[in-house]
Amino acid sequence: MRMVEPKRMSDVAETVADAIADASSLIFIAEGAANIVYKIRDHKQSRYLLRLRKKLPSQPSAVDVYGFYTDHILPLFPPHSVASMRLVKVDPAVLRQLNMELDVLEREGVRDQKRRGTELDTSESYGILVENMTAESIRSDLPLKFSGREEVLGTSGLLSYAVREDRGKKLEVAVLDFKPKWLTQSRDAPQNWRYCRTCALRRYRAKDKPEYGFCPFDLVSGSRQRVEKSVRALLPKQLDITSGMVLTLERVRTIVTEFIMHTDVFRALAQIQRNMDKHGVMDASHSEEPMNFLTAMTVRDCTAFVRIIYSEFDEITAAEVQETNTGDVHGSDGSSTYIEVDGYVFAVSCRLADLDIKDGNGNKHAYWRSIEESLNEGGWYTSADALIVPCR
Structure with a gap:
């Protein structure tokens, strides 16, 4: 490397x-x-x-x-x-x-x-x-009414939110950040695999404890039922926030589900992972294109920030988001997608971060190999599991 x-x-x-x-x-x-x-x-x-x-x-x-x-x-x-x-x-x-x-x-x-x-x-x-992708970063020039963050135990999900109010108008922002992980199967998984690489690793680390996390394959499945299942796993079960917010937890679930169903972000990530890793972890040291492999490993560990904004202001700076007058349930201006729920229009966007190059030295590569060996030798890709539905 x-x-x-x-x-x-x-x-x-x-x-x-x-x-x-x-x-x-x-x-x-x-x-x-x-x-x-x-x-x-x-x-x-x-x-x-x-x-x-x-x-x-x-x-x-x-x-x-x-x-x-x-x-x-x-x-x-x-x-x-x-x-x-x-x-x-x-x-x-x-x-x-x-x-x-x-x-x-x-x-x-x-x-x-x-x-x-x-x-x-x-x-x-x-x-x-x-x-700065946090909820508090949007229109920081406006008075902050309240903010908070909720970490979802057992998954990589973190939901932050902020409400700003000025002269009777509100700006509500919610940001879900999580790691999409391996959106395509490891090339080192056996042909009769039942679980994706992320879920297999989660099972291995949990050692049969009833711990469930979202399945990356759900994000690119095209199945609303599967997407809804993973969105619920990524978001808190409840939020202890001030009443009167337009961005309720149930609406956030609906918005994130609708966004994932239509966005190309996760499918693009999956395609990059597939194209950049032709040989798998076990054979990566012999790859003719080592930089491509390191890029695949980098993309597999990036963080996605799904940002939802509800604004009662006439203008928001172009660098953040602008309100739309469209009545469409689902529209886009190239940087934001507009989703209508219960008569409210929300601007939704997704950006990827944590895309630093992975170190391809011997120790790191040995670590990646050891994980694949453990998953294969322990049957974590293929064994039956009464607690977690197979990914395939």
């Missing part, structure tokens, strides 16, 4: 956004294994979150990540389907200050136990601005 060829610094200069030179403008909000994410107080950058790289062995630089995004990801998808990403120059003094703040967060017990001891790479010259 090989990593993506890094972009020349001269090529990067033309794409870099304004520099981040003030650590006090950054608010720690989340941390993963490889990156830390900050909210930016500067209103000019309110559409974005700042993602900074940790100091870890073999971790690709921000320029490498951005190069893969522009050269290998964007050409695969239609416009508006992928969350935007921009490079930004970061002053070394900012990174040093943020590392000191991480030490404070660690002493105060704010940082996750398994993330302690890691810090930002002060030799890195760039950070990445990633589009």
